[in-house]
Amino acid sequence: MIVGPGSLQRRLLLGFVGIALVTAIVAAAATITGFLVVANQHPIGANRYARRIIAWLPLNPSTRQVELTLVVIGIVLITIAVNTALSIGQRVLRPVGELADAADRMAAGDLGVRLDPQGHDEIADVGRSFNVMAQSLEASVHTLQHMETTARRFAADVSHELRTPLAAMTAVTDVLSAHTPGMNAEAARATDLVVREIGHLDRLVSDLIEMSRFDAGTALLDAELVDVRVAITTSLEVRGWGDDVHVDVERGLRAHLDLRRFDVILANLVGNAVKYGSPPITVTARNGLVIEVTDHGPGIPEEALPHLFERFYKADAARARSDGSGLGLAIALENARLHGGDLQAGNRPDAGAVFRLTLPGNSVVRPIARTPPTTC
Amino acid sequence: MPQILLIEDDAHVREGLEIALRHLGHEVRARGDGETGIAAVQESEPDVVVLDVMLPGADGFEVCRRLRGFSNVPIVMLTARSDDMDVVAGLEAGADDYLAKPVRPRVLEAKLKALLRRAAPTMPPGGPLVFGDLVVDRGSLIVTKAGRHLDLTRMELRLLLELAGNPGLVLSRQQLLASVWDQDYLGDSRLVDACVQRLRAKIEDIPAEPRLLRTVRGFGYRFGP
Numbered sequence: 001m002i003v004g005p006g007s008l009q010r011r012l013l014l015g016f017v018g019i020a021l022v023t024a025i026v027a028a029a030a031t032i033t034g035f036l037v038v039a040n041q042h043p044i045g046a047n048r049y050a051r052r053i054i055a056w057l058p059l060n061p062s063t064r065q066v067e068l069t070l071v072v073i074g075i076v077l078i079t080i081a082v083n084t085a086l087s088i089g090q091r092v093l094r095p096v097g098e099l100a101d102a103a104d105r106m107a108a109g110d111l112g113v114r115l116d117p118q119g120h121d122e123i124a125d126v127g128r129s130f131n132v133m134a135q136s137l138e139a140s141v142h143t144l145q146h147m148e149t150t151a152r153r154f155a156a157d158v159s160h161e162l163r164t165p166l167a168a169m170t171a172v173t174d175v176l177s178a179h180t181p182g183m184n185a186e187a188a189r190a191t192d193l194v195v196r197e198i199g200h201l202d203r204l205v206s207d208l209i210e211m212s213r214f215d216a217g218t219a220l221l222d223a224e225l226v227d228v229r230v231a232i233t234t235s236l237e238v239r240g241w242g243d244d245v246h247v248d249v250e251r252g253l254r255a256h257l258d259l260r261r262f263d264v265i266l267a268n269l270v271g272n273a274v275k276y277g278s279p280p281i282t283v284t285a286r287n288g289l290v291i292e293v294t295d296h297g298p299g300i301p302e303e304a305l306p307h308l309f310e311r312f313y314k315a316d317a318a319r320a321r322s323d324g325s326g327l328g329l330a331i332a333l334e335n336a337r338l339h340g341g342d343l344q345a346g347n348r349p350d351a352g353a354v355f356r357l358t359l360p361g362n363s364v365v366r367p368i369a370r371t372p373p374t375t376c
Numbered sequence: 377m378p379q380i381l382l383i384e385d386d387a388h389v390r391e392g393l394e395i396a397l398r399h400l401g402h403e404v405r406a407r408g409d410g411e412t413g414i415a416a417v418q419e420s421e422p423d424v425v426v427l428d429v430m431l432p433g434a435d436g437f438e439v440c441r442r443l444r445g446f447s448n449v450p451i452v453m454l455t456a457r458s459d460d461m462d463v464v465a466g467l468e469a470g471a472d473d474y475l476a477k478p479v480r481p482r483v484l485e486a487k488l489k490a491l492l493r494r495a496a497p498t499m500p501p502g503g504p505l506v507f508g509d510l511v512v513d514r515g516s517l518i519v520t521k522a523g524r525h526l527d528l529t530r531m532e533l534r535l536l537l538e539l540a541g542n543p544g545l546v547l548s549r550q551q552l553l554a555s556v557w558d559q560d561y562l563g564d565s566r567l568v569d570a571c572v573q574r575l576r577a578k579i580e581d582i583p584a585e586p587r588l589l590r591t592v593r594g595f596g597y598r599f600g601p
Binding site for chain 2: 163260
């Protein structure tokens with residue numbers, strides 16, 4: 001089928017002609033070589049044409065030299081033939097390869113990639129179309145990124161702005177609380193409510209700011225080698241959960257963790273288990289490092305599972321407002337990711353929810369390993 | 377009655393903190409910007425400075441550096457953003473501790489208590505500790521290097537006493553936080569790192585190549601030649 005007078009056809013035609021030409025040269029070379037060798041082997045034979053050719057060649061017609069020269073000529077011809085074929089093939093295939101590379105780079109996220117199409121054939125047209133597409137895609141992505149950055153900066157700014165009046169109020173909550181016993185019942189109730197809600201607002205704003213730090217990429221990991229069991233039990237005891245939660249962790253298991261961030265993750269998972277699950281609540285840690293928090297409550301509704309780590313997601317609309325900020329699990333997930341790990345939620349086959357925190361294996365130090373400390 | 381100097385530009389936050397600190401039994405002087413804050417320290421040195429990072433004119437880091445130029449008064453930074461960058465910058469500027477806004481008075485009180493504690497009261501005064509040309513006199517709390525008196529802040533001195541009192545032992549950042557800063561298990565171990573850096577600048581011949589106060593990577597710090 002003929003598709004227009006484009007030069008892909010010409011390229012292919014050129015390729016065929018080239019290949020044919022090269023084949024012809026090789027064939028000719030082979031024929032002549034054979035001819036000459038035969039002529040040389042029968043120097044007294046009747047073939048005067050052969051003698052003439054030999055005489056015409058700038059050779060000392062000793063048999064050995066003639067053979068050597070013919071071999072050299074053969075190698076040179078074959079080399080030329082192969083190179084010609086390769087360069088013709090490349091000329092046809094190069095633009096296609098470049099297009100494929102550009103598409104791969106774009107798929108990998110390099111939206112600035114552009115082609116430099118030469119000529120006016122179909123491949124050059126495809127190249128130009130590709131450039132137009134890349135440009136408009138880049139512009140759209142930039143617009144979206146800009147909008148997202150603006151929205152996030154707005155959220156961060158709002159949180160910071162809220163923080164100043166909140167700082168003034170938080171400072172005096174203890175003074176207010178200290179005076180409630182002397183107030184009449186109504187004023188005391190109102191004061192308690194204000195104090196309580198300031199606390200709630202404080203948690204919300206703190207979580208918003210923490211979230212905006214992850215969004216802005218300014219959250220840093222400050223990891224050090226810690227005893228996993230001690231880290232877990234301390235985190236539980238600080239919150240008064242020491243007696244309610246069963247901890248099953250190998251003694252001496254150590255890992256490189258950011259204690260503050262690890263505490264945030266664990267407090268969130270166990271806090272949820274205490275609030276929504278039923279005892280027994282168990283925290284296990286196995287090598288790897290995999291930490292699981294399980295409870296024996298009703299589990300997580302199937303339809304809620306995919307959204308659990310979304311910001312402000314509420315599994316139960318009736319429980320629209322709790323003590324939490326609605327950002328707890330989203331922050332826990334970000335903290336897990338900052339460690340290079342992951343956080344997943346699911347239901348156990350029998351009953352209850354399970355949260356699995358997976359941290360990269362290289363953070364774990366085996367209990368037995370006793371490497372001599374290195375100084376620096 | 378411990379005297380606190382509060383440097384905070386927002387009038388309402390300043391008032392709130394003033395009320396809270398007075399309620400906790402402190403004597404409070406409050407200033408609204410860095411210049412008058414520095415002047416107040418020069419006039420009469422308080423027991424602790426509570427310093428906001430976001431100040432008009434010279435910011436909290438700048439004020440902190442300038443205060444450190446002439447005073448070893450304990451400084452708590454109030455980081456409005458509590459960005460990790462802010463915390464590190466504040467500690468590098470010479471703050472002894474930091475607190476993210478909004479400040480819960482009870483947390484502030486705990487920090488103030490730790491800073492107001494006398495240097496190493498639990499340490500039984502022993503003879504002077506000698507490490508090359510560095511001499512730590514645990515009785516008089518005077519530290520000299522090659523005969524020259526070293527000017528250390530209270531936290532630097534306490535850290536040095538803790539480390540030099542346990543020569544050769546590796547002390548983890550958590551242990552140091554508990555013993556020197558009175559902070560629980562979840563305290564910020566960057567306090568230790570920053571104080572170690574400042575101490576090294578004073579006691580080491582070449583602070584970048586410490587020979588006395590060494591890092592034991594992944595474990596903590598060790599003192600001794």
